[in-house]
Amino acid sequence: MKLGDIGEFGFIDRIAPVGMVRPEGVIKGIGDDCAVMSLSGPEYLLVTTDLLVESVHFILDWAPAEIIGAKALTVNLSDIAACGGVPRDAFISIAIPPHIDLDWLDGLYRGLSDAARASSVNVLGGDTTRSKGHLVINVAVTGLVRPQEVLFRHTAAAGDIVVLTGPTGRSGAGCDLLLRGERRDDSSARSLIAAHLEPRAHLREARILAESGAATAAIDVSDGLSSDLAHLCKDSGLGAILREESIPVSPDLVRAGMELGKDPLDWVLHGGEDYVLLAAVKPEELTLIMETAARKGCTFFPIGEFVAGAGIELIRADGTRLPITPRGWDHFR
Numbered sequence: 001m002k003l004g005d006i007g008e009f010g011f012i013d014r015i016a017p018v019g020m021v022r023p024e025g026v027i028k029g030i031g032d033d034c035a036v037m038s039l040s041g042p043e044y045l046l047v048t049t050d051l052l053v054e055s056v057h058f059i060l061d062w063a064p065a066e067i068i069g070a071k072a073l074t075v076n077l078s079d080i081a082a083c084g085g086v087p088r089d090a091f092i093s094i095a096i097p098p099h100i101d102l103d104w105l106d107g108l109y110r111g112l113s114d115a116a117r118a119s120s121v122n123v124l125g126g127d128t129t130r131s132k133g134h135l136v137i138n139v140a141v142t143g144l145v146r147p148q149e150v151l152f153r154h155t156a157a158a159g160d161i162v163v164l165t166g167p168t169g170r171s172g173a174g175c176d177l178l179l180r181g182e183r184r185d186d187s188s189a190r191s192l193i194a195a196h197l198e199p200r201a202h203l204r205e206a207r208i209l210a211e212s213g214a215a216t217a218a219i220d221v222s223d224g225l226s227s228d229l230a231h232l233c234k235d236s237g238l239g240a241i242l243r244e245e246s247i248p249v250s251p252d253l254v255r256a257g258m259e260l261g262k263d264p265l266d267w268v269l270h271g272g273e274d275y276v277l278l279a280a281v282k283p284e285e286l287t288l289i290m291e292t293a294a295r296k297g298c299t300f301f302p303i304g305e306f307v308a309g310a311g312i313e314l315i316r317a318d319g320t321r322l323p324i325t326p327r328g329w330d331h332f333r
């Protein structure tokens with residue numbers, strides 16, 4: 001059997017049981033955005049790690065080193081956000097091939113440390129080694145969250161509202177524009193390309209969700225709205241209904257769709273790398289949390305609801321129902 005037969009998530013399910021030898025203090029191991037541990041303090045410790053490989057996760061020609069460095073940290077901060085936490089410290093390991101020069105590396109670390117400083121995150125260690133092939137960057141980030149505020153994937157309830165903390169699809173469209181040869185500085189669709197290269201971790205939105213007590217579960221949208229919603233549904237034992245007319249689609253996404261001959265809804269549902277949060281919110285708390293978010297300069301989008309059962313359905317603007325098959329990112333398929 002090959003990895004492609006079981007996919008990334010089949011592989012994770014296969015290796016998950018092997019690691020646990022001492023369950024005390026482990027609140028959540030493999031299978032959420034962060035591992036969650038209870039030490040002796042009043043807060044839970046969150047740990048997340050992400051591996052980025054040249055030409056799998058980033059193309060060196062697409063952006064200056066600073067931008068790649070900042071994104072390497074941001075994708076980890078996004079996982080801390082998905083658990084409702086506040087990030088603390090980062091550890092950066094890098095395997096460097098001969099085609100990378102020192103100026104470029106300086107830029108990478110400048111981007112990383114600027115992004116870390118902006119979120120009050122220390123860089124406390126890591127490792128460096130030579131690579132015979134591609135550049136490989138691994139970032140690990142720790143965070144803290146109060147036990148009553150931690151957000152998991154498996155705790156949504158039927159009737160909860162599906163809430164996005166920002167639009168999806170923009171990063172996927174930006175990636176397709178880059179693949180077509182458009183570049184960061186001279187594209188009319190600059191903001192879509194920026195959405196792909198310079199995402200923002202929704203740490204502020206995470207704290208609004210966690211502090212309010214209104215959110216019952218959350219995940220960050222890294223693989224695509226359909227896939228990440230499917231992860232949340234599967235772990236919570238639920239299905240979901242999305243309403244097309246409630247899903248945000250920006251005018252520049254529609255324009256890019258016409259230009260590239262693609263239905264913008266495709267990017268919105270399956271694009272990936274948005275790094276917004278997808279949360280389950282108690283219906284009776286929705287109005288209050290929308291108002292709180294707006295007061296703090298954030299916009300939350302209620303786009304559907306969780307239901308008993310399984311599977312995701314989209315109610316189109318004309319009332320027809322369309323089953324949605326998750327087909328976001330899976331590394332091994």
Ligand SMILES: [Mg+2]
Binds near residue numbers: 078079
């Ligand atoms: Mg995640």
